[in-house]
Amino acid sequence: MADKTVFIVSEDPAIRDLLSGLVVAAGLRAEALPSMEMWFETTVPELPDCLVLDASVGDLVEPERLAEFAWACARIPVVVLVHRGAVQTAVQALKHGAMDVLQKPLRVEILLERIKQAVVEGGDEGATR
């Protein structure tokens, strides 16, 4: 699994550090970015094996970001993190193809399980979808 890369997108540097550390400790490569916009500006077609998007700052509201989000979901498993109670963001993310949505405060073991599932099985959850 060491050749698998996980992108972490969050505006919050503390979340980026925390999740990068978690991913690296699990034996995966991590690359942290402050926004989806940054990813789409800098990365040409290189796709990670999984994307973790911290959507608690409204990344999924702007139509342009939403289109990029859907583009990513069609190609790789995407796990979205939302604020407690952000029902509409969660629904929006799932409608556009997110593999899963997790609510903050995060239970890291569940996030890690989803990431591993994503990089190993390409996000195929079997019976649940």
Add this chain to the structure above:
Amino acid sequence: MRNAREQMVFIVDDDTAVRDSIQELVESVGLRVEGYASAFAFLDDFQPQYSGCLVLDVRMAAMSGLALQERLNELGFRIPVIMLTGHGDVPMAVQAMKAGAVDFIQKPYRDQALLDSINAALVLDATARHLSNAAESLEHQLATLTEREREVLNQTLTGSTSKEIARELSVSPRTVEAHRQNLLRKLGIGTVKELMLHLVPRERSR
């Protein structure tokens, strides 16, 4: 007896006031609607051939909206479900969406948001039914092909030219062409390109 071809909006909510207000809203845009006070009443009445969509309250006494959704999935009923709730949280929304809901709307909802969602669900259901009918009638048409036509079809789908197929089947390219014209006519398809569009995804999904 309901006309199964006409699209209906089914509403299941144990709150009469909510049911009436949605019913009124949906009727105001000219759609046909049927309300049910419980999941059981809906299950008693619903037939899989009914087309339309289902607006479902998550929290109900006896059988919840999520439980009804699960039951419909078990029964193999593919009607699009819009979940409506007054007390939604993220895990509940995720559960409903993963179980196949097309939308999850919180009360108080905006009338237009609900109508948009209903319209999208109706289009989805009509499209899904159309595709499944088309797939079924293609099955019937495929059954009318002769053995030779089938061979020509299979080789065409793998990308062989008339000449290659002719050599393989030890006939002339003109005979292959004739078989191909016949099979296209039987399948009601105009060109080989269209044939590929219809049949290749189907073969792959097996």
